[in-house]
Amino acid sequence: MQKEEKQLYDEAASLIADLALREVISAEEMRFLLTILDLVIIRRDEPELIVFLKQWAQNYKNSETDDIIKATLLALDFNDKEAVGTNLNILRDLL
Amino acid sequence: MNLQFSEQITEEYLYDLESERRVLSSMLHNEDACIEAHNALISTDFYSPRNATIFALACSLYEREIHPTYVEIIKEGHGLGLLTHPRELEELKYIAEHYIDDENIKYWIKRVKDKARLRKFEAFLKENYQRLAEMPDQDVEQMLMAAEEQLTNLTALEIDDHVDSPAEMAALGYDEVERRFLRFKEIRELYKGVIPLDGLSTGFENLNHITLGYKAGDLIILGAQTGHGKTAFALHTARTIAVDHGKNILYLNTEMSRQQIALRWGSILSGIEHDRIRTGDINESELSLILNGYSRLRESGFYSYPCPNLTPEKTISIARKFKAQKNIEMMVVDYVGRMEKVDPRLSEWQILEQIVKTQKMLAQNLKIAVMCLVQLNPDGTLQGAKRMKNECDLMLKLAPIPREDREENEEIARYPDANYYLIIEKNRDGRSGVSIPIVFDLQKQSMRDAQRIDQR
Numbered sequence: 001m002q003k004e005e006k007q008l009y010d011e012a013a014s015l016i017a018d019l020a021l022r023e024v025i026s027a028e029e030m031r032f033l034l035t036i037l038d039l040v041i042i043r044r045d046e047p048e049l050i051v052f053l054k055q056w057a058q059n060y061k062n063s064e065t066d067d068i069i070k071a072t073l074l075a076l077d078f079n080d081k082e083a084v085g086t087n088l089n090i091l092r093d094l095l
Numbered sequence: 096m097n098l099q100f101s102e103q104i105t106e107e108y109l110y111d112l113e114s115e116r117r118v119l120s121s122m123l124h125n126e127d128a129c130i131e132a133h134n135a136l137i138s139t140d141f142y143s144p145r146n147a148t149i150f151a152l153a154c155s156l157y158e159r160e161i162h163p164t165y166v167e168i169i170k171e172g173h174g175l176g177l178l179t180h181p182r183e184l185e186e187l188k189y190i191a192e193h194y195i196d197d198e199n200i201k202y203w204i205k206r207v208k209d210k211a212r213l214r215k216f217e218a219f220l221k222e223n224y225q226r227l228a229e230m231p232d233q234d235v236e237q238m239l240m241a242a243e244e245q246l247t248n249l250t251a252l253e254i255d256d257h258v259d260s261p262a263e264m265a266a267l268g269y270d271e272v273e274r275r276f277l278r279f280k281e282i283r284e285l286y287k288g289v290i291p292l293d294g295l296s297t298g299f300e301n302l303n304h305i306t307l308g309y310k311a312g313d314l315i316i317l318g319a320q321t322g323h324g325k326t327a328f329a330l331h332t333a334r335t336i337a338v339d340h341g342k343n344i345l346y347l348n349t350e351m352s353r354q355q356i357a358l359r360w361g362s363i364l365s366g367i368e369h370d371r372i373r374t375g376d377i378n379e380s381e382l383s384l385i386l387n388g389y390s391r392l393r394e395s396g397f398y399s400y401p402c403p404n405l406t407p408e409k410t411i412s413i414a415r416k417f418k419a420q421k422n423i424e425m426m427v428v429d430y431v432g433r434m435e436k437v438d439p440r441l442s443e444w445q446i447l448e449q450i451v452k453t454q455k456m457l458a459q460n461l462k463i464a465v466m467c468l469v470q471l472n473p474d475g476t477l478q479g480a481k482r483m484k485n486e487c488d489l490m491l492k493l494a495p496i497p498r499e500d501r502e503e504n505e506e507i508a509r510y511p512d513a514n515y516y517l518i519i520e521k522n523r524d525g526r527s528g529v530s531i532p533i534v535f536d537l538q539k540q541s542m543r544d545a546q547r548i549d550q551r
Binding site for chain 2: 007009010013014016017018020021022027030031034035037038042
């Protein structure tokens with residue numbers, strides 16, 4: 001890991017954990033965000049999910065659909081790659 | 096008496112937070128550091144309770160095969176309610192951020208360990224000072240003896256250095272005899288005379304009977320000439336332990352590729368000739384037989400690590416990792432002659448002796464059985480054999496049955512299918528100098544006990 005990248009990783013992880021400790025975000029939201037951080041910087045995995053998250057962020061309207069997408073994402077089991085793929089297809093359709 | 100403890104002076108010597116942080120930071124960034132620290136330290140070696148918690152979290156993650164990154168520690172700590180205050184997070188962040196990529200992890204671990212021992216020494220001094228102050232008229236001899244015993248326990252580096260008192264030794268002996276007595280009774284009544292093993296099955300009934308299996312802490316040496324079944328013996332052992340009995344075993348191979356090892360399993364588990372599998376000269380029903388064999392391998396406890404540049408240090412590191420993460424009960428090194436030289440100035444027998452000593456210590460420390468395969472000279476002798484024999488618990492040799500034995504030895508004539516001897520050269524716990532006739536099918540890479548046919 002490059003120095004800047006490591007700094008970014010450490011800062012982002014601290015920020016996410018701090019938000020959870022101050023109860024700005026829930027424990028589930030913290031776990032999800034930390035997992036995404038590990039996926040992007042350490043494991044460099046699930047690029048399709050990352051593309052989807054970017055698209056979702058651009059189209060976010062705080063609607064009922066957005067709530068469903070968020071609930072689905074928080075419930076994802078990242079150890080089950082097949083389930084992640086299936087859910088991602090459903091989420092793309094929703095978006 | 097002018098014995099006063101200066102808190103300010105002593106405290107400086109009793110902990111080293113920088114070393115504690117360095118160990119933790121290395122664990123967060125480097126797997127080798129994880130292996131070393133997991134093996135050498137315990138939570139109470141850390142002075143800072145927060146550091147002790149982070150260490151416990153890192154070890155717990157590592158044992159579940161999750162690398163303890165900063166993020167994983169946060170998730171685990173938060174989930175367990177151990178990271179509840181922003182200040183705790185700040186400390187963890189400091190540790191994660193201040194990683195120095197040095198190779199001195201053993202030095203920092205030793206510093207943490209030494210400080211923990213010093214704290215125990217300080218507690219010993221305080222306790223005895225207190226005793227002296229409170230009971231000035233006590234029996235001096237008794238007081239000094241008690242202090243000496245305490246101090247002796249402190250100077251012992253490991254828990255294993257415990258010295259048995261006569262009473263403890265007697266109790267242990269009685270427990271062992273009673274356990275064996277009850278087991279023998281059980282064998283007679285329940286198992287109709289078949290002796291259950293003390294350790295892992297060897298895959299040969301006759302060898303099981305003599306050795307009672309490969310036991311935790313045992314070093315087993317198996318010697319054979321080139322092309323006379325070293326790897327077949329190792330994989331036969333692996334099959335018995337990992338496939339037939341579902342126990343976890345680590346197999347280190349210095350010669351073969353992953354593909355070669357995988358193909359050998361196809362033959363071992365299907366009983367189809369290795370050459371035919373290698374060339375693909377098989378029919379569809381044989382293919383399905385082979386696939387069936389691989390599905391048994393999938394469910395087994397066989398972990399393979401092909402490593403052409405194996406060194407004694409590397410075996411220690413890998414064994415520790417697999418003990419922590421997979422709880423392996425045995426490790427097989429195939430074979431020690433191919434290990435890299437640690438010191439090029441040493442002669443062959445010195446290197447082998449060094450390797451074998453390391454493996455024996457490893458077996459005892461990790462409480463696993465370790466099997467080392469060695470190559471015999473063309474005349475059947477082994478270089479440095481005497482020294483190796485001293486170190487090991489069980490020394491076996493695999494050799495073809497000579498033609499004259501077949502023709503002239505009446506006992507061997509009762510084993511018409513036998514083609515190899517499994518010779519017990521040394522057996523710390525039982526009979527040695529025994530040659531067990533076995534069947535080695537080179538093509539099918541299989542081994543088994545030879546069938547005895549009694550003459551009428």
